[in-house]
Amino acid sequence: MTGVKLDPINLRILEELQCHARITNQELAEKVALSPSACLVRVRRLEADGIIHRYLADLDLEKLDRILEAFIEVTLENHNSSEMARFLTAVEEHPHMVSCHRVSGQFDYLLQVVAQDMPQLRQIADTLLAGGLGVSKIATIPILDRVKAFSGYPLRRLI
Secondary structure (H helix, E strand, O other): OOOOOOOHHHHHHHHHHHHOOOOOHHHHHHHHOOOHHHHHHHHHHHHHOOOOOOOOOOOOHHHHOOOEEEEEEEEEOOOOHHHHHHHHHHHHHOOOEEEEEEOOOOOOEEEEEEEOOHHHHHHHHHHHHHOOOOEEEEEEEEOOOOOOOOOOOOHHHHO
8 A cells, every 4th residue: 555544534435435335525524524625535545545546327137138248267277477478368368267366276267257148257267278278167057146246445444
């Protein structure tokens, strides 16, 4: 972290923005007991220091269409930097791969992917295996139901 002090007010700002990113600065300032100008200075500093790096809309995919979500466990053949870089570039460029996490354990990466249907999910899996990406093994895990969606980090319990 660069220069932002995560005091109780900054933590409250972050907690509020995680749940209500479209809140006006005036409303945010009232919730955290600051003047609007002081609140804006803090938010801009959190953004400049990369603590807040973007604002997203949380979409309910089931209301949009029948969209298949899945996790894919990926094991790479080699762990040299060029192989990993090629794999990560492919992940970044693939629109259906919506998140990627490097993990420890029985596999190297955990991908979250979205597809229109099972044939498209199979195409995504085939791309990983046959795309010259250094992938030796995958396991695809379709998501049956989202029991608890991401609702923000419990900052006061972490910091």
